[in-house]
Amino acid sequence: MAFDRLIEKIAETQNPTVAGLDPKLEYIPASIRNACFEKYGKTLEGAAAALFEFNKAIIDRIYDIVPAVKPQAAYYEMYGWQGVWALTDTIAYAQSKGMFVITDGKRNDIGTTMQAYAAAHLGTTDICGEEVYPFGADALTVNGYLGTDGIKPLTDICKKEDKGIFVLVKTSNPSSGELQDMRLENGATVYEQMGRMCESWGEELPGKYGYSGVGAVVGATYPEQLLEMREKAPHTFFLVPGYGAQGGGAEDAKNAFDKNGLGAIINSSRGIMCAWKKQNLTEEDFAEAARNEALRMKDDIISTIGKISL
Amino acid sequence: MAFDRLIEKIAETQNPTVAGLDPKLEYIPASIRNACFEKYGKTLEGAAAALFEFNKAIIDRIYDIVPAVKPQAAYYEMYGWQGVWALTDTIAYAQSKGMFVITDGKRNDIGTTMQAYAAAHLGTTDICGEEVYPFGADALTVNGYLGTDGIKPLTDICKKEDKGIFVLVKTSNPSSGELQDMRLENGATVYEQMGRMCESWGEELPGKYGYSGVGAVVGATYPEQLLEMREKAPHTFFLVPGYGAQGGGAEDAKNAFDKNGLGAIINSSRGIMCAWKKQNLTEEDFAEAARNEALRMKDDIISTIGKISL
Numbered sequence: 001m002a003f004d005r006l007i008e009k010i011a012e013t014q015n016p017t018v019a020g021l022d023p024k025l026e027y028i029p030a031s032i033r034n035a036c037f038e039k040y041g042k043t044l045e046g047a048a049a050a051l052f053e054f055n056k057a058i059i060d061r062i063y064d065i066v067p068a069v070k071p072q073a074a075y076y077e078m079y080g081w082q083g084v085w086a087l088t089d090t091i092a093y094a095q096s097k098g099m100f101v102i103t104d105g106k107r108n109d110i111g112t113t114m115q116a117y118a119a120a121h122l123g124t125t126d127i128c129g130e131e132v133y134p135f136g137a138d139a140l141t142v143n144g145y146l147g148t149d150g151i152k153p154l155t156d157i158c159k160k161e162d163k164g165i166f167v168l169v170k171t172s173n174p175s176s177g178e179l180q181d182m183r184l185e186n187g188a189t190v191y192e193q194m195g196r197m198c199e200s201w202g203e204e205l206p207g208k209y210g211y212s213g214v215g216a217v218v219g220a221t222y223p224e225q226l227l228e229m230r231e232k233a234p235h236t237f238f239l240v241p242g243y244g245a246q247g248g249g250a251e252d253a254k255n256a257f258d259k260n261g262l263g264a265i266i267n268s269s270r271g272i273m274c275a276w277k278k279q280n281l282t283e284e285d286f287a288e289a290a291r292n293e294a295l296r297m298k299d300d301i302i303s304t305i306g307k308i309s310l
Numbered sequence: 311m312a313f314d315r316l317i318e319k320i321a322e323t324q325n326p327t328v329a330g331l332d333p334k335l336e337y338i339p340a341s342i343r344n345a346c347f348e349k350y351g352k353t354l355e356g357a358a359a360a361l362f363e364f365n366k367a368i369i370d371r372i373y374d375i376v377p378a379v380k381p382q383a384a385y386y387e388m389y390g391w392q393g394v395w396a397l398t399d400t401i402a403y404a405q406s407k408g409m410f411v412i413t414d415g416k417r418n419d420i421g422t423t424m425q426a427y428a429a430a431h432l433g434t435t436d437i438c439g440e441e442v443y444p445f446g447a448d449a450l451t452v453n454g455y456l457g458t459d460g461i462k463p464l465t466d467i468c469k470k471e472d473k474g475i476f477v478l479v480k481t482s483n484p485s486s487g488e489l490q491d492m493r494l495e496n497g498a499t500v501y502e503q504m505g506r507m508c509e510s511w512g513e514e515l516p517g518k519y520g521y522s523g524v525g526a527v528v529g530a531t532y533p534e535q536l537l538e539m540r541e542k543a544p545h546t547f548f549l550v551p552g553y554g555a556q557g558g559g560a561e562d563a564k565n566a567f568d569k570n571g572l573g574a575i576i577n578s579s580r581g582i583m584c585a586w587k588k589q590n591l592t593e594e595d596f597a598e599a600a601r602n603e604a605l606r607m608k609d610d611i612i613s614t615i616g617k618i619s620l
Contacts, residue, residue, distance in 0.1 A: 022423070024426075025436075025437065025438065033438065037438070042437045042438055042439065042440045043437065043440075043442070044435075044437070044442060044444065046437065047435075047437050072419075072423055072426075074417070074419055074423045074424070074426035074427040074430065075423070075426050077394075077426070077427065077430035077431070077444065077445075078426040078427075078429050078430040078435050078444060079430075079435060079437075079444060080394075080398060080430075080435075080442070080444035080445065081391050081392075081394040081395040081397070081398050082391075083430075083444070084387075084390075084391040084394045085391040087391070088390060088391050106417070106418050106419055106453070107384070107416070108416050108418070108453055108478075109382075109384055109416055110481060110482065110483035110486075111483060113332070113382055113384045113385070114384070116334075116382075116384035116385050116387070116388040117384040117387065117388075119388050120384065120387035120388045120389075120390075120393075121387070125354075125357075125388050125389060125390075126335075127335065127352045127353065127354070127356070127357050127389075128335065128343065128347070128352055129352065130352045130353075132353070132354060132390070134354065134387065134388060134389060134390035134393070135387075135390065143416070143418055143453050143455055144489070145453055145455050145478060145481075145489060145490070146478070146481050146483055146485070146486055146490075147483070147485035147486055147487070147488035147489055147490070148485040148488060149483040149484060149485040149486070150483070150485075168418075168455060168456070171420060171455075171456050172420065173420035173421060173456055173457070173459040173460070174459060175456070175457035175458040175459040175460075176420075176456055176457055176459070177457070178457035178458060178507070179454070179455060179457055179500070179503065179504070179507070180455070180456075180457070182494050182495070182496070182500075182503065183494065183495045184492050184493065184494055184495070184500075185492070185493045185494070185495060186492070190489070190492075190494075190500065193489065193492065194489065197488070197489070
């Protein structure tokens, strides 16, 4: 099961974090940008080439200490189909370095359409007899608002291809409570109900460390809810955004873990990509700064949760 | 406001329908496929070229009678970045023929990430001084589970660029009720609450025919809920899936309209794309069959709801 692979990698590196790759053009050093613009012009193609070069340099400096990357689809789509090409190449490059790749797409749809998304991001597409992997990530974030019809096509492909999903449960943004915190007649909040659905969907994909292949997104910015959901969804592995730039700290994120230090992976995007700004380095040192920040984050979290043991 | 444009086009064509462009490779005639495979091989590039040729032929035969198309992003992503290239060209081609384009992406995220999706699909991206339209659709479907933070970046761009959004409220699939039909402590169902949020988000984008730039997706497969939401969300324009292949008929879809025949657009995807099968035609006649089916659907709906008047 895919999250077994992720958990083993977390234990091996003693690092329960994922580096978010959300590369806006303004984060990328002028030297990379200019080289790409010289080749392709100030075009979507030029921008996409710069995104990939930037990601590659970051991956090269963190792959031995960080178990996973999480490219956010929006920051690639923003640069058109050319940006989506950069996403494709980023996924393949990170995997070639042994990293676990979570595509953050928050995809959602029904039946046959969800099958198409599942094939796109986690599975294969049949081209009149040729099977190809369009994106081939290890896991995908999804939105469960449409219910089981929108999740079953994913768990089917996860089973077949050894992949996983993370369902949005309690998101890290300020207005997440508008719907998610509302209380249902059955006494549960909407996010709690979604957590129950994750536990139920996950039964199809049991894992050997107690966590299923259906994970959940729960933000570090809501530490109480994180603690509540850790108790109420004991088989659900958490992807935790909100550490760093959004205000969550290691003490908040700690609530996502079980007593063995398992059960969650904490994301940092801007904190890692833009680390050179905080370290009084020049932008040309972005990859070194990213590594420094990844090590600092690892120490921050491990010193709070303790040793991770399988 | 974008939906004013759409409403005027609906009134002009007397046709409140949208053709879903969800082109799986197996729907495409062998002659088109083979020509593309000859040029590009049985590759994602070859598949993408076939998708675009297929869409172009359908658009050419319906643009004078159907006001809008709705490409479903999943069926393009399924063919990798090359498929996303076909999506880009499909949007541009349909617009060049005067059609209103709704990208069905059900995108959702928070703050700056949602800004990136909004820029990608409805707005512009800045490439160090050059402003480009990555996809440039007229409207985008979105998921409101994350609350206002996930919607505000869209309404900002809708205001600036004259675009619209459709928020998932009550989806057409069998399991949509698992979460959406649950009753909240305030007495509303989850879908009703989402409808209220649409009404509130729409206040920023008023339209001259009474409908705001924040629409809602409500399925024809749930005619009672469609009627309920038509009453409870009087300023919210509906995108209605579920007609045809999913089982909804004109009598069901009728509930989406107001007394002037305004307030909604009904989608048909497989019904139009695969029409040749039902008409005992060969696959080479797919575009003619698509036109026949589009006309039949128009007559079916107009004979049920009556003349559309502004």
